[in-house]
Amino acid sequence: MPSVAASEISSVDSLDFDKVDMSSLDQHAHAHTFVGAIDQGTTSSRFLIFNSKGEVVVTHQLEFKQIYPQPGWHEHDPYELVSSVETCINGAVHQFESQGHSKADIKAVGITNQRETTLVWDARTGEPLYNAIVWTDTRSAELVRTLKRRLGSNGVTELCGLPLSTYPSGAKLLWLLQNVPAVQKAYEEGNLAFGTVDTWLVYKLNGGPRKNVFVTDPSNASRTLFMNIHTLEYDEQLLDFLRLDRKKVQLPKIVQSSHETAYGKLESTALKGIRITGCLGDQSAALVGQKGFTPGLAKNTYGTGCFLLYNCGPKPVISKNGLLTTVAFDFGPGKRMYALEGSIAVAGSSVKFLVENFGFIQGSSEISALAETVDDNGGCCFVTAFSGLFAPYWVDDARGTIFGITAYTQRGHIARATLEATCFQTKAILNAMEKDSGVAMTELAVDGGMCNSDLTMQTQADLIGMPVNRPGMRETTALGAAIAAGLAVGVWESFDDLKSVNLEGRTIFKPLIGKEDAEARFGRWEKAVQMSKGWLA
Incomplete structure (x- = not known):
C-alpha cells in the first residue's frame, strides 16, 4: 500500500483498519504522485511534469539549432538533442522543487520523440558518426527512385506498412552508408549502431556504452522500413530488399511501449536514478494523450x-x-x-x-x-x-x-x-x-x-x-508519454483510470x-x- 503521511496517522498501533477509508488513502497518495515526460521534437526539447490528474505542473523548453547544409537537407546535432533534454529536465525539476514539491514523488519518466529522424554511432564508443538526418530531409530522393525500380518493391508496404519514400528511416540509413566514409567503415567492421531519436536518448541518458541500453518501441520501429508490421520483429525479407547485412549493423531491441525495466534509468541530471518506463513516437503519444x-x-x-x-x-x-x-x-x-x-x-x-x-x-x-x-x-x-x-x-x-x-x-x-x-x-x-x-x-x-x-x-x-x-490542456503528446510511463509503474492501473483525465476546458x-x-x-x-x-x- 502507498505510504501515508505521518500527520494523518499518529501511531501505527492505534490504526483501526476496519474504520479506515482505503480509497481516501489512495487518493491522498496519488495527490503526491507525479510523472515526467521528455518531449523531444523537431525544433525544441521539453520536459514536463504531470500530476495523477494529467495536469501540467511545470514545463521547461529549449529550442535547438536547425542545420540546412543544402536545399532539401535537414540535420540536427546529436549531442545537442541530448544536452537540450538534460537542460530541460534540470530546469523543470528546479521549478518543481521551488513550488514545494519533492522530486522523490516523480515515479517515472516517459519519452516521446520525433520519429523517422535517423542517427548512427560507433557501438563501441557511443560517438555519433554523422549529424542526425531529420524526418523532413529529402536527400535520399534519387536513392528511393532506384528502390522503387528494384524487384520486390511492390511487396514492401504489405510487410512494413510504409511506402518507399524519403520519409522512413531506412532510406536515410542507406544514404549514409553510400555517402559517409565513417559510416561505411563502421558497417564493414560490424560496429555500426542505428537508432531513431528514442533509441539515441535512452542509450545516452543511461550512460551510453557502459550500460548499453539499446532499445526502441514498436511505434518508432514501425517507421524504419525494417520492422514487420504484423509480427513487430525485424524482417529478413525487408532487410534483404534493402541489402542490409544484420551482422554489420546493430539494430535496437524492440520492446513494449510501456515497460517497468526495459528502458533503464537516468544516469545523470537532477533525476538521476529515476526509471524510464514509457516510450512512444510523438504521433502515437498524441493519440494516447487524447x-x-x-x-x-x-x-x-x-x-x-x-x-x-x-x-x-x-x-x-x-x-x-x-x-x-x-x-x-x-x-x-x-x-x-x-x-x-x-x-x-x-x-x-x-x-x-x-x-x-x-x-x-x-x-x-x-x-x-x-x-x-x-x-x-x-x-x-x-x-x-x-x-x-x-x-x-x-x-x-x-x-x-x-x-x-x-x-x-x-x-x-x-x-x-x-x-x-x-x-x-x-x-x-x-x-x-x-x-x-x-x-x-x-x-x-x-x-x-x-x-x-x-x-x-x-x-x-x-x-x-x-x-x-x-482540449483545454493541449500538451497531449507529452501526456501520452507520461501515460505510457505511468501505466508501467501503477500511477494508473488501467485505461479506465484515465477517463477523467484532461476533460476540462x-x-x-x-x-x-x-x-x-x-x-x-x-x-x-x-x-x-x-x-x-x-x-x-
Whole structure:
C-alpha cells in the first residue's frame, strides 16, 4: 500500500483498519504522485511534469539549432538533442522543487520523440558518426527512385506498412552508408549502431556504452522500413530488399511501449536514478494523450508537420489509398493497437516560413490575426509542398506553389491560404481513411500549436463537415508519454483510470458551411495539387 503521511496517522498501533477509508488513502497518495515526460521534437526539447490528474505542473523548453547544409537537407546535432533534454529536465525539476514539491514523488519518466529522424554511432564508443538526418530531409530522393525500380518493391508496404519514400528511416540509413566514409567503415567492421531519436536518448541518458541500453518501441520501429508490421520483429525479407547485412549493423531491441525495466534509468541530471518506463513516437503519444485507446477514435496533431492517426484496432490495416500503417501503441497483451496515419510534411513550419522568409508577421502567434484582416483567401491557393507532398499523395517532386495571385492579393490572403493548406490536406487524409476503414468518423480530436488558432479550427470543421474537439490542456503528446510511463509503474492501473483525465476546458468547433461549398473549395485545392507536381523533373 502507498505510504501515508505521518500527520494523518499518529501511531501505527492505534490504526483501526476496519474504520479506515482505503480509497481516501489512495487518493491522498496519488495527490503526491507525479510523472515526467521528455518531449523531444523537431525544433525544441521539453520536459514536463504531470500530476495523477494529467495536469501540467511545470514545463521547461529549449529550442535547438536547425542545420540546412543544402536545399532539401535537414540535420540536427546529436549531442545537442541530448544536452537540450538534460537542460530541460534540470530546469523543470528546479521549478518543481521551488513550488514545494519533492522530486522523490516523480515515479517515472516517459519519452516521446520525433520519429523517422535517423542517427548512427560507433557501438563501441557511443560517438555519433554523422549529424542526425531529420524526418523532413529529402536527400535520399534519387536513392528511393532506384528502390522503387528494384524487384520486390511492390511487396514492401504489405510487410512494413510504409511506402518507399524519403520519409522512413531506412532510406536515410542507406544514404549514409553510400555517402559517409565513417559510416561505411563502421558497417564493414560490424560496429555500426542505428537508432531513431528514442533509441539515441535512452542509450545516452543511461550512460551510453557502459550500460548499453539499446532499445526502441514498436511505434518508432514501425517507421524504419525494417520492422514487420504484423509480427513487430525485424524482417529478413525487408532487410534483404534493402541489402542490409544484420551482422554489420546493430539494430535496437524492440520492446513494449510501456515497460517497468526495459528502458533503464537516468544516469545523470537532477533525476538521476529515476526509471524510464514509457516510450512512444510523438504521433502515437498524441493519440494516447487524447485517450484514443479504442478502434474508431482519431486525432490530428498540428505541429511542425501535421499527423492524423486513426485507431484501427488490434490488427493492422494496409492502406489502399496512400496512408501509412503504423503501431499506435503496445502496452502488453490485449493492449496493442494499430493506426492508419496520414502525414503532412508542412503545417506549422509554413507559418514559420511566413515569419522568417517573407517577414509577413513578427511571430507565429500573429498568423490568425493577419488572416482575419480579410474575409477569404481572395482566390489564392497555397500548396505548401516545401519537401514534396506526403499522404495521401506521396509526390516527391512537388514543390511549394501559390496559385491565384492577382493585383488584388494582400498579405492576409496569403496568410489565410497558408492556414487552409493544412486543413485541405487533412480533409484529403480523412477521405482516404474513410475508404480504407469503411467507417466515417464523427468527430476529430485536435492538438498541437496550430490548433490554438480558432480560425484554423473553424476552417477545419467547415471543410471536413464534422465537429473538431480541442482540449483545454493541449500538451497531449507529452501526456501520452507520461501515460505510457505511468501505466508501467501503477500511477494508473488501467485505461479506465484515465477517463477523467484532461476533460476540462474543451472547445467544440461545428461546421458553419454546407457540404456543397466545402467540396467546391476542396476541388480547387485538388486542382492546385495536380499543378504543383513535377518541379524536380
